Amino acid sequence: xxxxxxIDLVELVTDALEDxxxxxxxxxxxxxxxxxxxxxxxxxxxxxTVKALSQQPATTIPPRLEASxxxxxxxxxxxxxxx
Amino acid sequence: xxxxxxxxLRRGDERAYRAMVKEYHSALFRLALIYSPSxxxxxxxxQETWLAxxxxxxxxxxxxxLRTWICRILVNVARRRAGLESRTLPFxxxxxxxxxxAVSPDLFTRTGPWPGHWKAETDDWSRLPEDKLLSRELQxxxxxxxxxxxxxxREVITLRDIxxxxxxxxxxxxxxxxxxxRVLLHRARSRVRQLLQDYLAPxxxx
Numbered sequence: 103x104x105x106x107x108x109i110d111l112v113e114l115v116t117d118a119l120e121d122x123x124x125x126x127x128x129x130x131x132x133x134x135x136x137x138x139x140x141x142x143x144x145x146x147x148x149x150x151t152v153k154a155l156s157q158q159p160a161t162t163i164p165p166r167l168e169a170s171x172x173x174x175x176x177x178x179x180x181x182x183x184x185x
Numbered sequence: 186x187x188x189x190x191x192x193x194l195r196r197g198d199e200r201a202y203r204a205m206v207k208e209y210h211s212a213l214f215r216l217a218l219i220y221s222p223s224x225x226x227x228x229x230x231x232q233e234t235w236l237a238x239x240x241x242x243x244x245x246x247x248x249x250x251l252r253t254w255i256c257r258i259l260v261n262v263a264r265r266r267a268g269l270e271s272r273t274l275p276f277x278x279x280x281x282x283x284x285x286x287a288v289s290p291d292l293f294t295r296t297g298p299w300p301g302h303w304k305a306e307t308d309d310w311s312r313l314p315e316d317k318l319l320s321r322e323l324q325x326x327x328x329x330x331x332x333x334x335x336x337x338x339r340e341v342i343t344l345r346d347i348x349x350x351x352x353x354x355x356x357x358x359x360x361x362x363x364x365x366x367r368v369l370l371h372r373a374r375s376r377v378r379q380l381l382q383d384y385l386a387p388x389x390x391x
Binding site: 116117140143144155158160171172175 | 197202203210228232235236239243287288293302303306308309319324328347363364371374375377381
């Protein structure tokens with residue numbers, strides 16, 4: 103099996119997470135990680151980053167904009183919806 | 186959004202419409218901000234989008250999901266308002282040029298018995314408490330990091346990682362193929378990770 107260097111592994115983390123690697127490359131990563139704390143920690147840092155991104159707070163709609171969008175809808179419905 | 190909701194919308198059901206406006210607002214506003222110099226202008230783009238959605242509602246054939254259709258309209262509206270081409274520029278023109286390294290090559294050995302290996306230990310984030318990850322301060326670091334990204338990277342990471350959309354949905358909205366999405370996502374995540382690292386363990390200045 104081919105071996106992989108840390109400097110190359112860090113460029114393959116996204117492809118690995120996206121399931122876009124060929125088997126041989128994926129196996130070389132899986133073979134590397136348990137013996138390399140640096141890469142194991144790095145891989146985990148990327149996972150934490152993705153998790154942090156997923157926790158970005160949602161923006162709630164300002165009441166003024168919501169009211170304005172509801173008005174648009176009522177006007178549209180008056181014109182377009184056949185009773 | 187289901188067919189039932191779509192039917193309710195076409196029937197003039199205000200409750201269904203209000204629920205949809207609220208549900209999609211965060212994603213639409215986040216996307217609009219990418220092309221807008223201010224929150225007010227991003228809100229205008231969202232408003233123009235809903236107007237276009239209502240105008241196109243009868244003709245919507247359901248070939249894509251309602252949310253990808255609406256987001257595609259938003260992207261076209263916001264890009265046009267920003268004076269950009271509504272279609273995605275060829276990917277190669279945008280951001281594939283130039284060298285990229287997820288981690289500075291200076292952090293790896295060049296010679297010795299293990300060339301290409303870490304020179305020093307990497308920070309262990311496995312014990313990072315959940316409340317730290319959710320803290321306002323850290324989330325602001327993430328927001329700022331994403332805001333600094335080049336536009337196409339920001340589009341992709343916003344939909345994929347912040348909104349949690351699939352690669353197929355992102356293709357429908359942005360027209361960027363999987364392989365190119367992965368390149369953009371990789372660069373974007375790498376940059377955000379770096380800025381998070383700088384925040385969690387500031388680099389020692391010599």
